[in-house]
Amino acid sequence: MASLNTKQRDIVSHVAVHARYGDSSPHNSLKLLITGVAGTGKSILISALFQTLTKLYDFQRDRDLSSVSVLLTGTTGKASYNIGGQTIHAALSFPNRKYRKIERL
Numbered sequence: 001m002a003s004l005n006t007k008q009r010d011i012v013s014h015v016a017v018h019a020r021y022g023d024s025s026p027h028n029s030l031k032l033l034i035t036g037v038a039g040t041g042k043s044i045l046i047s048a049l050f051q052t053l054t055k056l057y058d059f060q061r062d063r064d065l066s067s068v069s070v071l072l073t074g075t076t077g078k079a080s081y082n083i084g085g086q087t088i089h090a091a092l093s094f095p096n097r098k099y100r101k102i103e104r105l
């Protein structure tokens with residue numbers, strides 16, 4: 001895997017600090033939108049975040065891992081595959097086509 005650039009590393013550090021010391025109540029949970037044009041390193045960043053959180057939680061032996069789950073989603077099949085996730089449509093059970101009713105002319 002490519003080594004992270006400065007921006008990617010900053011985000012991983014920020015998330016790791018929040019996961020370790022932050023308030024995890026729904027109201028104060030960390031909301032992070034990762035966006036950018038194709039090829040800017042979103043998938044690499046998301047994979048790094050997942051690995052970092054896995055290591056962090058694994059290190060906390062007293063933490064019940066069954067209470068932690070991560071839903072990895074992407075907007076396209078390729079993006080989802082790249083992060084080992086699924087499309088957001090599949091995750092939320094959205095139909096992937098817009099069905100139209102056939103009406104009499």
Ligand SMILES: Nc1ncnc2c1ncn2[C@@H]1O[C@H](COP(=O)(O)OP(=O)(O)OP(=O)(O)O)[C@@H](O)[C@H]1O
Pocket residue numbers: 002003004005008036037038039040041042043044045078079082
């Ligand atoms: N920090 C980095 N250093 C070197 N190469 C990187 C870095 N981050 C990403 N890359 C490389 O850039 C390419 C695109 O990265 P990535 O697939 O993560 O982009 P993306 O934003 O998810 O793209 P898309 O929107 O098309 O899914 C990949 O080949 C990846 O290995």
